[in-house]
Amino acid sequence: xxxxxxxxxxxxxxxxxxxxxxxxxxxxxxxxxxxxxxxxxxxxxxxxxxxxxxxxxxxxxxxxxxxxxxxxxxxxxxxxxxxxxxxxxxxxxxxxxxxxxxxxxxxxxxxxxxxxxxxxxxxxxxxxxxxxxxxxxxxxxxxxxxxxxxxxxxxxxxxxxxxxxxxxxxxxxxxxxxxxxxxxxxxxxxxxxxxxxxxxxxxxxxxxxxxxxxxxxxxxxxxxxxxxxxxxxxxxxxxxxxxxxxx
Ligand SMILES: Nc1ncnc2c1ncn2[C@@H]1O[C@H](COP(=O)(O)OP(=O)(O)OP(=O)(O)O)[C@@H](O)[C@H]1O
Numbered sequence: 001x002x003x004x005x006x007x008x009x010x011x012x013x014x015x016x017x018x019x020x021x022x023x024x025x026x027x028x029x030x031x032x033x034x035x036x037x038x039x040x041x042x043x044x045x046x047x048x049x050x051x052x053x054x055x056x057x058x059x060x061x062x063x064x065x066x067x068x069x070x071x072x073x074x075x076x077x078x079x080x081x082x083x084x085x086x087x088x089x090x091x092x093x094x095x096x097x098x099x100x101x102x103x104x105x106x107x108x109x110x111x112x113x114x115x116x117x118x119x120x121x122x123x124x125x126x127x128x129x130x131x132x133x134x135x136x137x138x139x140x141x142x143x144x145x146x147x148x149x150x151x152x153x154x155x156x157x158x159x160x161x162x163x164x165x166x167x168x169x170x171x172x173x174x175x176x177x178x179x180x181x182x183x184x185x186x187x188x189x190x191x192x193x194x195x196x197x198x199x200x201x202x203x204x205x206x207x208x209x210x211x212x213x214x215x216x217x218x219x220x221x222x223x224x225x226x227x228x229x230x231x232x233x234x235x236x237x238x239x240x241x242x243x244x245x246x247x
Pocket of ligand 1: 042
């Protein structure tokens, strides 16, 4: 269980906190999608969960203990990919897997082939397109077999077909791994496919709505119930954007 209590984040020189008193919990093996207007604090929340950003207040607990990036196997896919520029894709992936005690060697080729970057393992990040670098970051995070997987817009640089393939693969691997996961996305359809819970973040980084998603893992759900749910989700996102703009 991931338990967030009264979490507050504040950047230096900012007049008010970006996230102010956010509380929620996510069951072990659950996948939460974070949606919300640009600037509402999604990346900030992921960075707090990853331990990259110290909170100004409140707490994050994972499996009953304070979350410690040293002890918890956290797989982070940052928006900027976070690949080490002096290492090849292969070295980037294996370096992180080995840090967590997994060898990763056997799975690396198959995983990268499925992501469509099998021929790029010996390239350095500067020799990759944005979409290729993003898939390398995804492979690196998945190979680590994280217990907590944090993904900040992990498919944003991919074209529609590649994003669809990567999303399905990511979903399968997450489901089989039992990891607890949080994904930031701007695409409601992505949240509807991937997540069991969907949070729309609004004012001061709080959850304006938290919805249970019965269509998780269904690639092409349809029907009036799905349409109504999808419509409600999009409406919540627009409302949150309106509130953010007015604040
Ligand atoms: N290092 C920083 N110093 C000061 N303010 C920051 C810093 N990083 C982010 N912010 C501010 O904090 C707020 C939340 O930023 P954050 O990146 O978490 O938003 P987001 O919801 O992820 O946005 P987007 O959807 O555009 O990626 C924004 O107003 C941003 O300007």
